[in-house]
Structure formats: C-alpha cells, structure tokens
Amino acid sequence: MAQKIKLSTIAESLGLSTATISLALRDSPLVAVDTRERIKEQARTLGYIYNRRAASLRTSRSGIIGVVVHDIMNPFYGEILKAIESELDRSRHTFILSNHYDSVEKQRNFIETLLQLGGDGVIMSPAIGTPDEDVMLAEQNGMPAILVARSMEGLDLPTYRGDDAYGISLATNHLIGLGHRAIAFIGGTDQTSTGRDRYQGYVNALRKAGIEVDPDLRIQGPRTKQGGFEAAVNFLSLAQKPTAAVCWNDLVAIGLMNGIARAGLVPGHDISVTGYDDLEEASIATPSLTTVANGQTEVGRLAARALLDKLAGNHDPDGIHLIKPEMRIRQSTEPLNR
Amino acid sequence: MAQKIKLSTIAESLGLSTATISLALRDSPLVAVDTRERIKEQARTLGYIYNRRAASLRTSRSGIIGVVVHDIMNPFYGEILKAIESELDRSRHTFILSNHYDSVEKQRNFIETLLQLGGDGVIMSPAIGTPDEDVMLAEQNGMPAILVARSMEGLDLPTYRGDDAYGISLATNHLIGLGHRAIAFIGGTDQTSTGRDRYQGYVNALRKAGIEVDPDLRIQGPRTKQGGFEAAVNFLSLAQKPTAAVCWNDLVAIGLMNGIARAGLVPGHDISVTGYDDLEEASIATPSLTTVANGQTEVGRLAARALLDKLAGNHDPDGIHLIKPEMRIRQSTEPLNR
DNA sequence: CTGAAAGCGCTTACAG
C-alpha cells in the first residue's frame, strides 16, 4: 500500500496550496475553471481519497444519518428502509442502520454511537418503553430525530405513520359487510401506539355495527409469520367459533392461513382473513391476501425528506403526519355462507 | 443546546490535563484508580460525548465495518447480516450496511464512502460483474475485504459460503430417490459463482443416476418469491411434464408452490418441490418445504470473526471456506406414484 | 502518576 495521498500531496505536486485544492475538489467557483480541472485530474491519478473524518471534524457535518427500527428483516420495515435509502442516496448521505429488537438499551447504544460519529440526524421507530430522555439526548446534541411507524406520546417530534385506527376499521367493516359477526383480532400488543390504535379501530367498527365486543376473541402477541402460524391452534379452538380474523399485519395473516391450512381447513373459504401492510408478498399468497395498504413507501420517503429539509435549514412542521391507508380486496375474504 | 463538552472542558473543570482525561476514560492503568473514577463521574455529569471522528483522525482506526450485499430485504442475506451484527456488537464495532442490487456502480460508491469514513474493513457479497480493481481499491487503502455467499475467481480473498454444488446434489438425489425422473431446475443465473455451482450440482446428480439432462427443463432467472410465482406458468406448460422441481432457493420454491396451488394442483402431492437455504419460513410454508440448510448463520459468524481476527493482527488463512449444507426433509416432496 | 506539545487531514476566514 502506497503512502497516504492527502490534500497537501496534491498541493505540492502541483505547486499550489491546500486551500486551493480543497476548494477546487468541492467545485468552488473561487478557483479558475482550468485550475480546477487540473487539480481534479491530478487527484484522480494519485488515487486521492477524501478524508471525511478530518473534514467533518472541521465542519461538524458528517453526512451520516442513522436509522433504527425494530427489525430490518421484517419486510414492513424493509419497505420503509428502501424508501429512505433511495431518498438519502439522492442527496449523497450515508446511512447507518440498526435493529433495536425493542431493547431500549440497544437503541440507546445506537444513538450514542451515532452522536460519537457526528451523525447529522436520526430516523427511528422507537423501541417499546423508550424514555423521553433517550430521544432528547439526540436532540440536545444537535441531532434531530424523526419518528416513523410509531409515535411517542410526550414529545412533539415530527412523526410519519399510517392512520392505524382508520385502517383497521376498513378491514373490519369489510368483513362485517360480508356478513361476518364473530370476528377475532389476532396479534399485536398494547405496548405500542400502533397496537393500541389498531385494536381500538377494530373495537370501534364492531360497536358501530352493533356487534358486541368479546375480549376473548382477541389473541395478543403474534407479530410474525411464525407467531401467526402458532396462533392458529388457539384460534381454531375458540369456543365462539369465529368465522373471520382481522390480523395485526400481513405476516401474522399469512402465518395464520398456513396454520389453518395445516389443520385441514381452507383459508379464505372456511375462514376469512385480513392482513395489514400490503407487503409485496400479500398478492402472491395462497389465497391472495385481502389487506390494507399502509403506505410504508410513503412513510419512508416523507420521513427522509422531512429530515433532509430540516438539515437544510428549512422549517418543517412538527407533529404527527398520518398517511391514509387503503383497502385491497383479494381472495382471502369471502361472504359468510351459513 | 448547551455548549459542546470536550476533553478540555473536563480537564479544566477538574484541574487536570486532557492527556489524563483521555487515558482515564479509556481505562488506562496509567491513571490512578480514584482519579479515573473521579474523571468518569465528571464526564457523566457534564454529559460528555466522545468524538470518534477526532480520535479516529488521530489513530486511523474508526471502529466502522462496512457490509454490502445484494439486498438486505432478502431473508437469506438477512440471516447472514443478523449473524454478523451479533458478532460485531460484541466487539463494539459499528456496522454500515448497504444494498448494491447487483449494481457495480452502487457498490463502488459504497466502498469509496467507507474509505472516506476510514472504515476498518468490509464484508461483501460482490455484485455481478464486480471488477477486481473495485475490491483491490479497498485492500490497497488498508481496508481488508472478506467475501460472503459469492466468490470472485481471480482474487485470493477470504471467502465464506456454502458448498453449493454439493448442497444441490443432496436435493436432486433426494428427488431421484423418491422415483422422480423428470426434474426441472428453476431459477438462478449463470452470472454468479453460486448460480453456476448450483446448476452444476444438479447436472452432476442427474448424470450420476443415468438420467439425461434436458436443458429445456431449466428455467433461468427467478430468485424471488414473485419470480417463482410467475415461473409456475412456464413450469406447468413444459412439454416434458416434470414431476418435480429443484428450486434455486426457498423463496423461489415457495413462490412456485403458490403458483402451482393457484393453478389448482397440490404442491408436494402433485409436484414435488425442493428449496435451498432453509429460511425460518420454510418450515411453516404449506406444505412445509423440503430444503437444504445452507448455514447462513455460520457464514455470517465466521466471516465477521475472520475480519475481526485480521484487524486484531492475527493471521487468518485466505481462500475459500465452504460450509457443508444439510438436507431438511419435510412435506413438499413425495414419492412418485404413477 | 500527570502534563506540555505536536500532529492527524481537512476547511475557513482573512489577506493580498
């Protein structure tokens, strides 16, 4: 490995000062066009690598944006991340990703690391139980935070997420419209804003239709395919014999349908199932899944844009921005025929 | 936001020098134990944030490790990443993740950014068509590279991946053992080492069993669930009426099974299907998927360990390390009954 | 056991 090429190496080789080299490489109009070209050419020949740490130490801008969510392997977050990535790519920002797996400690470590690296901002879907201080730590050290998918009650931070209560009411109403009355609610937890909102949306829709809400028809917990699959056993042995299930998300719904099929019933036909999120996978499941499009691409795009705007010094309104969900009717729901 | 706390702030407040503070915070035995404690306590009270950029500018070690793969939303890579993450977490390294989507340019941008940030090393699953120079760029600038899942012919880099030819032969032999003769091969591409090896493993197994290899039974391309789903149409209209399919990976297999089911046939019973990778999802698919465990957790763990060892100055052997795959027999394959 | 001083590689007023 040849010795390190730095600004001064280029400067000396060209008989110029480092100031001029620095300006030229960043395309400053302060340097004459042909000098600029000559410098860039030389930088290329020498294999110069820009040292961002040095630059950022001086400017206190790093070009790094942190993103931390529950689990990047969950396609719901995956789709949000993809949208963030493509938005950030465009503005030449580097993004650092992490899972917190709902561990407050892991999340705090991430925020601290990000601060140490001089991160410009952070987009996060806060872990269950995140104390306000952990987010304020970022803000107080000049690293603005944007929330996605989950809100935090106390703080007035820019937040982008779907309108969960409304979305779930769409799915529930769809089933009621098909004649179902015994409708279970499978998955999720009361520990997140999302969880509370979705269950509430289901409860409201039932009430509005004059259907009594039976707490035993709620199976809390499942949030993954595996979870939905395992919940099928409990679901099928419920005394109330529900004819339909509103699921926490597409993963739970697909898992549940697999579990129902394993038990010898035909999901969609024997039991109507709705999902939530409209993942890519929903349309190719068997049967294809009736679900609610949750706008994760929109969420990611808007959150990234909001952060970039804030960093650029443009003012953006704080508070919660709700994305309107939309119903996607497919084969996993059928009219009740009894 | 209060003014920035730095080493010198702590030093002044305590009447000590920055050198002592620096050493104390890194637990150096050069500083007396109670001085050390006093300093740490003060750092905590003041809300000191360690500036890694400054430190790394001085030490030329950043604690950053880059990881770039085809697509983190693909659970195959997801499982590798998870293993890398847990290994890196333990040693307090930060990892920066990126997809290259098989774009050589995106991959090169990533490597350059990583160099600019002073990355200590990079773990990569090289994009199709990666030129040697792009990887050498990293190596020559003191940033060692480790390959996962895919190899590169010309370079003698440490590489961790499954033994693809052997693994696919296990799946093919399993089907042959069940009496199948007309066995299709669905998905993948000849443009990656993995693709060539897997197809070759299939060809070898057929030949060894005295079965003629029919190139028309190969459907190239699909690598995702969506791809497998769409391939079902072509698969079912093949003139040779195959009774079984060896799929490129679990995603293609699951997609294909969904497509087969959509066409009114029963996957597993009417058509035997094997996957590859043994994703978490394989065991809960309907029918549960017969597949080959590809050791992605092992791959990620070993690759991370190898890099950390190298960074610690321990010598590690270059060259390709093949992880032995294992057969997982489930419900998606049945004896031929005609 | 602690301190003074140089230096990592940039950028930014400021001067000319």
Next chain:
DNA sequence: CTGAAAGCGCTTACAG
C-alpha cells in the same frame, strides 16, 4: 484568483 495560518477534538510519544 490563490496562499498562510489557525483550529476542529482527540491521542501519543516524551519528559518529569
């Protein structure tokens, strides 16, 4: 249009 010099916040020999 270009250059000299200070400084970002650390760490590391070196000296005492």
